[in-house]
Amino acid sequence: MRKGLVVDLDGSLMNTNTFQKYIVFIIKEAALVCRFDIVITLFYWVTLRKCRCITHEKMKFHILVKTCFFMNSQRLELFVDWLMNDINVSVRNILEAKKEQGYYICLSTAAPENYVRIISERLGLDGFCASSVPVDKEGDWYENVRDIKKNKTLNFLKDRDIKISVLMTDHYDDLPLLCENKDYNYLVNPSLKTLKSCRMAGVSFELLISK
Structure with a gap:
């Protein structure tokens, strides 16, 4: 069974919250082409979230539904161009070294798969697990976080005969995988909350303080 390295995106491979940047990018792009329906919708759902009236998952769902067709391949490529400035070089260096050693490199994240796919391809990663992009409001939708992320990632790797040997993350939401x-x-x-949560759970780890 081949060894695998799983890396988180926001705060780990990238020194930023990519979905927050995604929202900002869409608002700017929509305003440029007078799609004020998109601008208003995004402000509406973000405001509800900031007021703690809805969950982060619900906000993300409605934003993705509203913008899934607007964010075509050209806009997605431009967005990822912007994100490339936020790569954590130290993490990327570890990924490249492990890949040379024969590790399977998997990006696993709660971010939506439409731009995660492009990031994975640009960085030469072997695979990715991400939140799906809903095209309508029908049916159930779940963000790729916590136990869902754990199960989805493990099943993805199992299908490819890969065993997680290394995990890189910044957040206690990944305790199930940790x-x-x-x-x-x-x-x-x-x-500090992540450090405390990991210690309380008895998780062994190495700190990587980097940019």
Whole structure:
């Protein structure tokens, strides 16, 4: 069974919250072409979230539904161009070194798959697990976080005969994956809450303080 390295996106591979930037990018692009219906809709859902009236997952769902067709391939490429300035070079160097050693590199994130796919391809990663992009409001939709992320990632790798040997993340939301047996956990620029949560869960890790 081949060894695998799983890396988170926001706060780990990227020194930013990519979905927040995604919202800002869409608002600017929509305003340029007078799609004020999109601008108003995004402000509406973001405001509800800031007021704690809805969950982050619900906000993300409605924003993705509203913008899924507006964010065509050209706009997605431009957005990823912008994100490339936020790559954590230290993390990227580790990924490249592990890839040379034969590791399968998987990007696993709550971010939507439409731009995660492009990031993965540009960085030469082997695969990715991300939140799907809903095209309508019918049916159930779940963000790729916590236990859902764990199960989706493990099943994705199992289908490819890969075993997680290394995990890189910045956030306690990944505790389900952190608690899986593996050789190494890297905590990338973690918060105090993440450090405390990992220690309480008995997770062994190495700190990676980097930019």
